[in-house]
Amino acid sequence: MIIEKIAKNLVLKNGTIIDPHRGKTYLGDVWVKDGKIAGVGKVEAPADSETIDCSGKVITHGFCDLHVHFREPGREDKETLKTGARAAMAGGFTRVCVMPNTNPPLDSPESINFIREKAEECPIHIHPIGAITKAQGGNDLTEMGLMHKEGAVAFSDDGLPIQDGAMMRIALEYSTLLNVPIINHAEDECLRAKGVMHEGIVSNHLGLSGNPDLAESAMVHRDLELAEFTGARLHVPHVSSEKAINHIRRMKSTNEKVTSEVTPHHLFFNDEALKSFNTNLKVAPPIRTERDRLALVEAVKDGTIDCIATDHAPHAIEDKETTFDLASFGMIGLESCFGAVNKVLVQDEGLLIEDVIELLTSKPRSIMGFEPNLFFVGEEAEITVLDTNKEWIFGKEHIQSRSKNSPFYGESLIGQVVITISRGQMSLI
Amino acid sequence: MLQQRHLLGLEGYPAEDIQTIIDTGFKFREVLDRPIKKVPSLQGVTIVNLFFENSTRTRISFELAQKRLSADTVNFSATSSSLKKGESFKDTAQNIEAMKIDAVVMRHPTPGAPKHLTEFIDSVIINAGDGTHEHPTQAILDMMSLHEKFGRLNGLKVGILGDISHSRVALSNIFGLIIMGAEVTLCGPPNLIPPFIKDLGVNINYNVDEVIEWADALNVLRIQRERMGLGLVPSVREYRAMFGITQERLDKHKKEIVIMHPGPMNRGVEIDGSVADGDQAIILDQVLNGVASRMAILYLLCGGKSSEEGAS
Numbered sequence: 001m002i003i004e005k006i007a008k009n010l011v012l013k014n015g016t017i018i019d020p021h022r023g024k025t026y027l028g029d030v031w032v033k034d035g036k037i038a039g040v041g042k043v044e045a046p047a048d049s050e051t052i053d054c055s056g057k058v059i060t061h062g063f064c065d066l067h068v069h070f071r072e073p074g075r076e077d078k079e080t081l082k083t084g085a086r087a088a089m090a091g092g093f094t095r096v097c098v099m100p101n102t103n104p105p106l107d108s109p110e111s112i113n114f115i116r117e118k119a120e121e122c123p124i125h126i127h128p129i130g131a132i133t134k135a136q137g138g139n140d141l142t143e144m145g146l147m148h149k150e151g152a153v154a155f156s157d158d159g160l161p162i163q164d165g166a167m168m169r170i171a172l173e174y175s176t177l178l179n180v181p182i183i184n185h186a187e188d189e190c191l192r193a194k195g196v197m198h199e200g201i202v203s204n205h206l207g208l209s210g211n212p213d214l215a216e217s218a219m220v221h222r223d224l225e226l227a228e229f230t231g232a233r234l235h236v237p238h239v240s241s242e243k244a245i246n247h248i249r250r251m252k253s254t255n256e257k258v259t260s261e262v263t264p265h266h267l268f269f270n271d272e273a274l275k276s277f278n279t280n281l282k283v284a285p286p287i288r289t290e291r292d293r294l295a296l297v298e299a300v301k302d303g304t305i306d307c308i309a310t311d312h313a314p315h316a317i318e319d320k321e322t323t324f325d326l327a328s329f330g331m332i333g334l335e336s337c338f339g340a341v342n343k344v345l346v347q348d349e350g351l352l353i354e355d356v357i358e359l360l361t362s363k364p365r366s367i368m369g370f371e372p373n374l375f376f377v378g379e380e381a382e383i384t385v386l387d388t389n390k391e392w393i394f395g396k397e398h399i400q401s402r403s404k405n406s407p408f409y410g411e412s413l414i415g416q417v418v419i420t421i422s423r424g425q426m427s428l429i
Numbered sequence: 430m431l432q433q434r435h436l437l438g439l440e441g442y443p444a445e446d447i448q449t450i451i452d453t454g455f456k457f458r459e460v461l462d463r464p465i466k467k468v469p470s471l472q473g474v475t476i477v478n479l480f481f482e483n484s485t486r487t488r489i490s491f492e493l494a495q496k497r498l499s500a501d502t503v504n505f506s507a508t509s510s511s512l513k514k515g516e517s518f519k520d521t522a523q524n525i526e527a528m529k530i531d532a533v534v535m536r537h538p539t540p541g542a543p544k545h546l547t548e549f550i551d552s553v554i555i556n557a558g559d560g561t562h563e564h565p566t567q568a569i570l571d572m573m574s575l576h577e578k579f580g581r582l583n584g585l586k587v588g589i590l591g592d593i594s595h596s597r598v599a600l601s602n603i604f605g606l607i608i609m610g611a612e613v614t615l616c617g618p619p620n621l622i623p624p625f626i627k628d629l630g631v632n633i634n635y636n637v638d639e640v641i642e643w644a645d646a647l648n649v650l651r652i653q654r655e656r657m658g659l660g661l662v663p664s665v666r667e668y669r670a671m672f673g674i675t676q677e678r679l680d681k682h683k684k685e686i687v688i689m690h691p692g693p694m695n696r697g698v699e700i701d702g703s704v705a706d707g708d709q710a711i712i713l714d715q716v717l718n719g720v721a722s723r724m725a726i727l728y729l730l731c732g733g734k735s736s737e738e739g740a741s
Contacts, residue, residue: 200625208540
């Protein structure tokens with residue numbers, strides 16, 4: 001993949017334009033001038049414009065991922081903001097939110113500022129999510145107000161769920177001051193115990209300790225109750241179980257401030273895949289049963305789930321090339337995202353391509369309050385061009401991340417990102 | 430010869446191969462009854478016993494089996510290993526294989542570790558227990574002992590009693606016995622029997638007396654003292670009262686039932702001393718069959734051609 005500066009005048013010609021903000025699909029061109037949208041549809045660009053033929057391709061908004069780990073500061077051997085940005089562009093993402101579980105964690109205005117400054121050098125937009133508690137310790141609230149001023153778009157203790165219900169209540173209450181989402185990785189530590197995969201018949205087969213769906217659903221239920229009580233905005237990340245989905249669906253019918261996301265890997269795999277003991281499938285929350293997977297698909301269809309987020313979690317080879325109990329939790333996911341979700345949701349489940357694009361663009365953007373009208377003349381160009389029918393086998397050569405821990409190797413995916421335009425740069429596969 | 434190159438577990442293992450191992454095992458049992466208990470079958474074959482977890486009987490059993498077959502053996506245990514120096518599992522395995530070996534017998538605390546090993550090295554791998562996953566050679570020796578006693582496995586009713594959740598012996602026995610056509614009923618405290626295990630085709634009955642009435646044989650598992658007081662088993666005396674195979678309990682049933690135990694036993698907890706030493710128990714036959722069946726496994730995986738040739 002190459003990333004280059006875009007021409008002064010660039011025209012993406014004869015594509016199928018899908019505008020998720022206006023809900024319109026039509027044939028036409030997109031003209032980008034000086035990195036900004038200069039025209040969409042019928043355009044009258046100068047004759048010397050650089051043109052790229054996009055016939056048969058989809059031209060749409062740049063994707064937005066609310067949940068990635070770029071490991072900077074602290075584990076730059078796994079990923080940096082720069083390498084993560086490359087991975088994002090390879091996956092069609094022009095905007096991501098980075099989780100605060102770095103070393104040190106993003107728990108102060110200074111650390112938020114560090115990310116903002118570093119992100120300036122990157123070809124995509126990177127927004128920090130601040131920690132809810134100092135050192136993600138679960139006890140003392142961070143300076144949320146000051147962090148918000150520095151650019152924190154949401155708050156989460158990510159991999160260290162807030163176990164103490166009273167602490168969660170305080171965080172939600174305080175967040176109403178800023179009107180930003182609180183994101184809590186929902187897992188009851190006691191119920192999870194030492195579980196390394198979903199507790200079920202497959203964990204019984206493999207002798208691996210199980211992490212029951214109850215560990216997720218019990219905490220999701222608690223958080224939903226607290227969100228309703230406090231009037232705060234709750235975003236439930238990487239929902240993995242039917243039980244949790246049922247709680248969210250019920251609560252969303254009365255509380256519009258609740259949002260949720262699902263990952264490509266929870267939509268794509270079920271726990272049978274772990275029979276290979278493939279440590280790249282070790283993730284938290286775990287890959288669950290086929291029944292859970294289908295419930296997630298259903299929840300995408302009926303709107304219980306608002307968006308797709310990758311939970312891109314890079315790990316070094318030695319962290320994964322080990323026995324299952326010692327292997328780290330998490331997998332990378334930016335590069336394989338579109339091909340995986342498009343395959344599951346469009347090809348297998350009959351959703352429209354427009355629906356999938358909404359889950360990757362307008363819907364996550366609206367949760368974070370990012371500008372939704374990306375094809376408005378004068379807006380900075382954030383564009384993704386897709387070959388939606390391309391069938392391809394995912395391999396190491398498709399990875400731009402510094403880490404290689406993907407469970408998608410050898411999987412046949414449908415739909416590929418061809419071009420990503422962001423911050424005046426363009427990536428081409 | 431066997432269809433699979435390694436013995437990682439009994440899940441999905443071919444029934445005819447289990448039978449071949451058992452049949453070959455009986456041939457080697459004869460060798461063990463000879464005055465000179467050694468055959469040259471695996472002369473020149475080098476086997477490493479890679480033990481990442483403590484073991485006495487399994488390791489001695491494997492070592493004896495290897496010596497009876499004239500193989501060269503090297504022992505490696507985690508306590509003396511470079512793992513303590515922070516070397517990775519992969520590096521340790523690759524280093525050992527670089528010294529030109531033919532087979533690895535491995536015990537490891539993590540489920541799936543032998544499977545991972547097959548990805549790093551080319552030698553034949555035999556699983557001597559991987560965490561709470563499988564212990565296939567134990568299940569094979571248990572099945573060989575049942576076969577010896579009953580002359581068949583098909584249709585046999587076998588109860589497995591104790592901590593099923595944390596037992597690799599139970600899991601391998603379940604896989605193996607069901608493949609061989611036996612019926613299996615699990616018994617023990619409900620919190621030590623995984624809720625989903627019924628899907629493997631076993632029965633669950635929490636009433637030990639009913640299981641005794643039903644079963645031809647009862648495999649009594651060690652109840653680990655570490656489980657006591659963790660909220661899993663309230664106390665030793667409670668366990669003994671509810672699930673212990675006591676002399677009184679067996680006497681009450683007035684029924685022939687074969688009692689097995691994979692060892693090491695907690696006398697007075699899951700099994701009474703008098704039961705363990707009694708006529709119904711075949712616990713020491715299991716130990717002897719352990720050597721014979723492991724000889725069969727090593728022979729069949731590390732170069733053997735047929736059961737006749739190996740024992741000659």
